[in-house]
Amino acid sequence: MRLYPLIFLSLLLSCSSVKKTDAQAGSQLLKDVEVLSSDAYEGRKTGTKGGEKARVYIASRFKEIGLKTLPTFSGYEMPFTYTGKKGTAIEGKNMLAYVEGKSKNIIVISAHYDHIGIINNEIYNGADDNASGIATLLKLASHYTKNKPDHTLIFAAFDAEEAGLQGAKAFIKNPPVQLENIKLNINMDMVSHNDKGELYACGTFKYPQLKPSVFSKNSKVKIILGHDDPKLGSNDWTNQSDHSAFNDKDIPFIYFGVEDHKDYHKATDEFKNINPAFFTNASEAILEITQRLDHQLYLKSVINEKKTIN
Incomplete structure (x- = not known):
């Protein structure tokens, strides 16, 4: 008879532990946004002290999470240079790290950390x-350091996106790995601010083989395919x-993002104006879809290898 209370207590403690872990993960997600979008980072424009401060924060989080540095670099930074609007050379720095998977095939998970800085004495x-x-x-990244992926995952925090995707272009121009080994890019740009609970997943128009994996079981966020047909023009x-x-x-690629909102590229794009509940659900959905894409693409590659051998 004493066994039942013990089991019940064990279950309560187990559930409490899970809830605490989930709460901590959600808290860290919001903390990262709050820190990086605080005035101290001065809008994170490429080539500024604010941008450098953002890199220091990202590097500290990479290290805290336990991400490895790529073999071709001594640290997390990948410097590159591009020509600015006035013809001046501007140095940017991508932040790169990885988690080794079961396969040498690679998925690059990316997001840009730069923004547009200070305009007319206002911090954006x-x-x-x-x-x-x-x-x-x-x-x-935190999830995959604890749960080995099928693909090797490169986590790329790109610089100078606002200057014409310069960081991503530099990565592709001078790749730290063989491009043919990169099987997918999952990119995230604006995923925290939507009043309708809608998150777009762009890319399945050109790459329909990805479509079966791009859905979420989370009813609190609507994953909508689209914004990837060339006939749409600016859309x-x-x-x-x-x-x-x-x-x-x-x-x-699969690109996750929300439609433009009233705070897009304005000084009002602040932490207090994001939708925390939507953002938490959107990030969970992105993780769910990433896990599915990682596994399904891996299974397909294994099947194809067996067919080749036979």
Whole structure:
């Protein structure tokens, strides 16, 4: 008879532990956005002290999570140079890390950390654009350091997206790994601010083989496929964020983002104006879909290898 109370107590403690872990993960997700979009980071414009401060924070989180540095680098930074509007050379720095998987095939999970800085003495903090993407990237990285993926995962926090996708282009131009080994790019740019609970997943128009994996069981967020048909003109998001550089090399991509809102590229894109509940659910859905894509693409590669051998 004493066994039942003990079992009941054990279950309560177990449930309490799970809830606590989930709460901590959600708290960290929001904390990462709040920190990166605070005034201290001065809008994280490429080549500024605010941008450097953002890199220090990202590096500290990479290290805390337990991410490895790529063999071709001594640290997490990948410096690159591009020409600015006035013809001056500007140095940017991507932040790269990885988790080794069962396969040498690679999925690049990306988000840009830069924003547009200070304009007319106003700080443009870029909470949704794109501290939210970086926070989600860190959430995914934390998950995969504890749960071995099928693919090797490169986590890429790109710089200079706002200057014309310069960080992603530099990554593709001078890749730290063989491009043919990159089987997918999952890119996140603005995933925390939507009043209707809608998160778009762009990319299945050109890469329909990905479509069966792009859905969520979370009823609190609506995953909508679209914004990827060239006939849509300016509503085609295929070239509007860092995934474009991968697509240019015919590397399949899924881009997660929300439609433009009233705070887009305004000083009001602040932490207090994101939708915390939506953001938490959206990040969970992105993780769920990433897990499914990782596993399904891996299974297909294994099947194809067996067919080749036979």
